Amino acid sequence: MSGFSYTITPDWSHSGVYWCESGSADFSNAVNITVQDKHHSIILVSPALPVTEGDPVTLSCRDKEQKLLSNVFFYHNNKLIHNDSREELKISAVSKSDEGFYKCEHSGKESPQSWMAVRDKPQPVLSVSPSWLSPGASVTLSCGGLEHPSAGWRFFWYKMVPAKSSSSYISKATVTLQPNWSQIFRGEKVTLRCEIHGGGGAQWTYEWRPTSRNSPTSSEYRITAADSGEYKCRGRTDVFTITKWGVLRLAVSG
Structure with a gap:
């Protein structure tokens, strides 16, 4: 056919x-x-x-x-x-x-x-035009490469800057599980911890996904295990100083 x-x-x-x-x-x-x-x-x-x-x-x-x-x-x-x-x-x-x-x-x-x-989750692609700049010239950044970009997509713009006490860029956040048991059962209470390395002692505000009314802004997120899924966190000090997302895949049994 x-x-x-x-x-x-x-x-x-x-x-x-x-x-x-x-x-x-x-x-x-x-x-x-x-x-x-x-x-x-x-x-x-x-x-x-x-x-x-x-x-x-x-x-x-x-x-x-x-x-x-x-x-x-x-x-x-x-x-x-x-x-x-x-x-x-x-x-x-x-x-x-x-x-x-x-x-x-x-x-x-x-x-x-x-x-x-x-x-796979579609990944945005950032392009810049023109690619070569002179002082005082304007530049356009475009976020594309997405299917149906008008269907519920929201766009946020970020600039990565060096940490205040280090010349290296701020690294990705890491999500850890406490207690770190090999098997988590439905209904058990566990704590997710967001750790940031290379932040130079900055005062961080934390964001968690998925969000809820009880989502904290601190580095620890205490939950009652329900369904398996991904939990993400990242840290920010201001609108320009922000880490990449850290991801933990939580597997819930029973």
């Missing part, structure tokens, strides 16, 4: 992952199509298009009348995700490790598997 479009009249055999390929062997993103047949009384509601790394995702299980079901078990690549049943599966910040096949189980009945694809 060749051409710009491909039309099907779906039956249960058309469920699966679809993609297209150009004549130069470039592959498109993959999309998931799940066709509910008479043998399946429930279906997993999941994103059909790839989701971006770091975005929140919610999966649910519904019957033929699209009624949301409760007391549901969710599986990732045929492995039970949680030992307890729930109404929805919420992933606060999706990562590449979350990519794969998902299904749900309700009252002993299983849905067909659905594939959830995760794509």
Whole structure:
């Protein structure tokens, strides 16, 4: 089959992952199509298009009348995700490790598997024009390289400056976990710590992601473990003195 479009009249055999390929062997993103047949009384509601790394995702299980079901078990690549049943599966910040096949189980009945694809988070590209300057000349900085730049993107501009007591630039922040257990279970209280090296004794204000009403401005962030996801921090002393984000991937069990 060749051409710009491909039309099907779906039956249960058309469920699966679809993609297209150009004549130069470039592959498109993959999309998931799940066709509910008479043998399946429930279906997993999941994103059909790839989701971006770091975005929140919610999966649910519904019957033929699209009624949301409760007391549901969710599986990732045929492995039970949680030992307890729930109404929805919420992933606060999706990562590449979350990519794969998902299904749900309700009252002993299983849905067909659905594939959830995760794509890399787009990275902005900074360009400058003109590239050579003379004193008094103006210069334009452009932030581009993003898909759909008008769709909810916000742009902030920063200038990296040397630390006050050092000639080197301020390094990236580091996020550590206390206690640093190998396995964290849901409901446990843990402390995230933001450490900055090479700051020259500066007085830092800290930013945390994801944010909430209780997000602190100090170097420690005490949370109750809920779902797996990414936590980020960075430090700033003023609008121009700012570190790069430090990232910690928190894996929550049970």
